[in-house]
Amino acid sequence: MISQQSWADARCLWDFQQMGHEVRPCSVAIGLGSHDLGVADTTAALYHDGMVPLIVFTGATSRTTRERMPRGEAQHYQERAVELGVPSDAILVEPNARNTGENITFSRALLADRGITVSSVLLVCKPYEERRAYATARKLWPGVEWVCASTPMSFAEYIASIGDEHLVIDMLVGAQQRLMIYPNEGFMIRQEIPAEVAAAYDRLVADGFTSRLVPTAAVRGQESVLSE
Known part of the structure; x- marks a missing residue:
């Protein structure tokens, strides 16, 4: 739940x-x-x-x-x-x-x-x-x-299209992690992360939405192939 x-x-x-x-x-x-x-x-x-x-x-x-x-x-x-x-x-x-x-x-x-x-x-x-x-x-x-x-749709509509709400949140958490760690590796430009976004990410990680996270020690040499 x-x-x-x-x-x-x-x-x-x-x-x-x-x-x-x-x-x-x-x-x-x-x-x-x-x-x-x-x-x-x-x-x-x-x-x-x-x-x-x-x-x-x-x-x-x-x-x-x-x-x-x-x-x-x-x-x-x-x-x-x-x-x-x-x-x-x-x-x-x-x-x-x-x-x-x-x-x-x-x-x-x-x-x-x-x-x-x-x-x-x-x-x-x-x-x-x-x-x-x-x-x-x-x-x-x-x-x-x-x-x-991207396809114009709401968060609820996207979840319905995928059919797996936990997976969608996992993917959001994974995308957010990359925004925070990949600039240090030269993979993307740095984006300012609002405090409320960082706090939301931290709570979701603590709640176990972690299947799409990149092990930070492995982020060396090239971008991890976890794009889904």
Whole structure:
């Protein structure tokens, strides 16, 4: 049974992850691979709205997607977008990235190899990881403008879509931990963490929402592959 305090703390982390960016036309969209096909749906909708002329879907597989997406996250996203009416020649597939840092780095290299000039990127990800994705992108590709987007939905709606409330809170806690520890490792820019957000995180960790935490001693050399 999840306490009222834990629900309030989880909503606090959810709200902090939302960047609140106004979606506007960009050079390209990068859809970050994951278990959530809603990322592909949202990216396709943004394409149809005229926000971007080109999409990059990036992602290999993870422990939570290798069975559901055996051809790789990016490939399944591409297939979904084509089903939704996006022309296949408007989509590039980057199939090798296994964490958020590689999503950005490999997508940047793919676009450079194709000779595509990029001044702004519409970064599409899961709703609970907007700030984490933004901070990573700003660190690894600082020369472009980043605009974050995700499927517009409430915290309650997202929990209902996943069907596992404890897992969603675990994922929020994991995303928040990375915002706090990864800047020290050079993986993302530093974000100011409000006191109430830090306190909510601490209470959730104490209450056992820890399955998506990175062992801090292991955070050396490269980003941990725990992106779900």
